[in-house]
Structure formats: structure tokens, C-alpha cells
Amino acid sequence: MSRPHRPGDRSRDGAPASIDVAFPFTGAWLVRNSPANRVPSHGTSAFATAYAIDFVPVSDSGRTAPVGPRSLVRSEAAERFPGFGRPILAPVEGIVLKVHDGEPDHPAHRGLPSIRYALTQRRRAAAGWAALAGNHVLIDSGGVVVALCHLQRDSIEVAPGQRVRVGDAVARCGNSGNSTEPHLHLQAIDHPDVTHADAVRLTFEGSLPTNGTIVRGRARRRHAD
Numbered sequence: 001m002s003r004p005h006r007p008g009d010r011s012r013d014g015a016p017a018s019i020d021v022a023f024p025f026t027g028a029w030l031v032r033n034s035p036a037n038r039v040p041s042h043g044t045s046a047f048a049t050a051y052a053i054d055f056v057p058v059s060d061s062g063r064t065a066p067v068g069p070r071s072l073v074r075s076e077a078a079e080r081f082p083g084f085g086r087p088i089l090a091p092v093e094g095i096v097l098k099v100h101d102g103e104p105d106h107p108a109h110r111g112l113p114s115i116r117y118a119l120t121q122r123r124r125a126a127a128g129w130a131a132l133a134g135n136h137v138l139i140d141s142g143g144v145v146v147a148l149c150h151l152q153r154d155s156i157e158v159a160p161g162q163r164v165r166v167g168d169a170v171a172r173c174g175n176s177g178n179s180t181e182p183h184l185h186l187q188a189i190d191h192p193d194v195t196h197a198d199a200v201r202l203t204f205e206g207s208l209p210t211n212g213t214i215v216r217g218r219a220r221r222r223h224a225d
Contacts, residue, residue, distance in 0.1 A: 018201035019144045019188050021091035022166045023217035025173075028062060029055040029083070031215060032183070035201070036208040047129045050199035052187035055215070057083020057173055062214045064181065067110065075107035078175040084182040085152055086173045089217070090164040091204075094141035097192050101156050103134045103176040110181065125178075129194045133185070134177020137170055138192060144200050145192050149185040150177050167220035 023029075032054040035041040040050040058064050065071075065081045078084045084105075125132060133149040137156060152174030158164060175182045189197035202208065209215050 018203065019092070019141065019146070020203045020206060021141075021146060021186075021188075022089075022220070023204055023215060024089045024091040024148060024170070024184065024186065025055065025057070025086065025217040026089070026219050027083075027086065028058050028060055028214050028216050029184075030058050030062065030064070031209045031211055031213045032056055034209060034211050034213075036210045040199075045199065046125070047132065047194050048189045048197040048199040049187055051201050052185060052199070053202060053209075054183050054185050056181065056183040057081070057086045058214065065108070071110050075109050078105050078108055078182050081108060081175075081182045083173050084175065085155070087169055088148055088151060088171045088173055088184060089220075090139060090158075090166055090168040090170050091148075091186070092139055092141035092144075092146050093165050094139045094146075094163070096137060096158045096160050096162045096164060097140045097145060098136075098138040099156050099158065099160055100130060100133070100137075101135050101151075101153065103153060105153055105175045105182075106179075108175060108181040130177075132178040134179065135171070135174060136177075139164060139170075140192065143190070145189050145197070147185075147187050147189065147194070149187075150174055150179045150183060152176070 033041045034053050035051040042049045059082045135151040136149040139146045151171040155172035157169050188200035188202050191197035
């Protein structure tokens with residue numbers, strides 16, 4: 001199990017104990033599982049997730065897919081949610097280390113289906129981080145690796161070894177891996193192998209949003225080479 005960084009810590013490789021990144025999207029997104037509210041943010045420090053954060057795409061009015069009686073008793077198609085397929089952008093400049101694609105986008109689970117889905121989480125965790133992350137991209141920003149997870153199958157637009165700039169298109173928001181509805185899971189680690197990594201603290205454009213906050217990413221101007 002990885003050890004969360006404390007303020008002033010350096011990683012084993014001398015990487016910073018924190019990193020400030022850009023929001024990896026445009027439009028409105030709802031913050032969940034923020035380390036501003038608790039650490040470890042996801043209730044565990046396993047797989048270096050102590051400071052991970054989730055962003056749920058919502059409509060301009062701040063809503064996800066409407067909840068009705070059927071939502072509480074049946075799984076729902078991921079395409080029903082407003083942010084499924086929304087572009088995911090590079091939050092840092094760096095080199096793409098790893099791309100994992102091909103995992104299916106499964107239905108979303110709310111109400112009773114979410115309880116049934118939660119009962120299978122132990123099995124997914126036992127299968128390793130990739131089973132939890134689903135389709136994902138790792139970007140090395142120069143000592144700190146940023147992971148973008150739960151991406152839509154066949155949507156990844158980058159390849160290992162490729163240099164990306166902040167705001168470059170990376171993939172699209174999906175519902176792969178350990179995900180109850182389409183969203184983006186983002187975490188920073190100090191080693192490219194998450195099983196040997198420590199968590200790195202994150203801020204977004206100088207601050208860390210709290211649970212329930214609606215954040216809005218903005219498009220960034222491209223610079224000529």
C-alpha cells in the first residue's frame with residue numbers, strides 16, 4: 001500500500017510532492033471524491049489514490065441525467081448521460097507514457113443497481129489497478145505522472161512517446177473500469193508503475209475544488225511551433 005505524501009516531502013526520485021495542473025476539459029463538471037474534503041479521497045490509499053479526484057460532466061445547469069423510477073431499479077445506458085463522449089484534454093505538458101484502450105463502456109448504475117455493482121468492487125480491485133481505471137492515459141510531466149481514467153473505448157487520440165501540450169485532445173469521457181456513471185478520474189503519482197507509486201497532491205489552476213462544486217474548464221489558445 002502506498003504512503004500519502006506529507007507537506008514538504010519529496011518522492012523517492014526527487015519529484016515534487018505536489019503539482020498544479022489545468023482542468024482537463026471544457027464546460028461544466030461536478031466535483032466528487034475531492035481530497036479537499038478528506039484524505040484518502042476515495043477511502044483508501046491503495047493504488048496511490050490518496051489525492052485522486054473525480055469530475056462528473058454535467059449540463060450547463062449543473063445536472064447529470066434525470067433520475068426517474070427506472071433509474072432506481074435498472075441500469076442505464078451510458079449514452080443517456082450528458083457528458084458521455086465529452087472531450088478530455090491534457091492537463092499538463094509532457095510525454096505520454098502509456099495508453100490502455102479496449103475496455104467496454106458499461107451501463108451506468110444508480111439506486112439499487114449501484115448497490116449491486118458495489119458488491120463486485122472487491123473482485124475488480126483484486127484484478128489490479130487497470131481493472132479499476134478502465135481505459136486510461138498516463139502523462140509524464142517531468143517526474144510526476146498524471147493518470148486520466150475511465151475513458152471511452154476507442155476514443156484515445158495519443159500514443160506512447162508522444163509529447164502533448166496543455167489543452168491537447170487526449171480522449172473522451174467514458175464509463176469504463178470501476179465507474180457507476182460517466183466521469184473522469186484523475187490522479188498524480190511519482191512513479192510510472194502505480195503499484196510502486198506514492199500519491200502526489202494536486203491543485204487545479206492554483207486551488208483545489210471541494211465536493212459538490214461545479215467547475216468550468218476553458219479552452220486554451222494554441223501556440224504556433
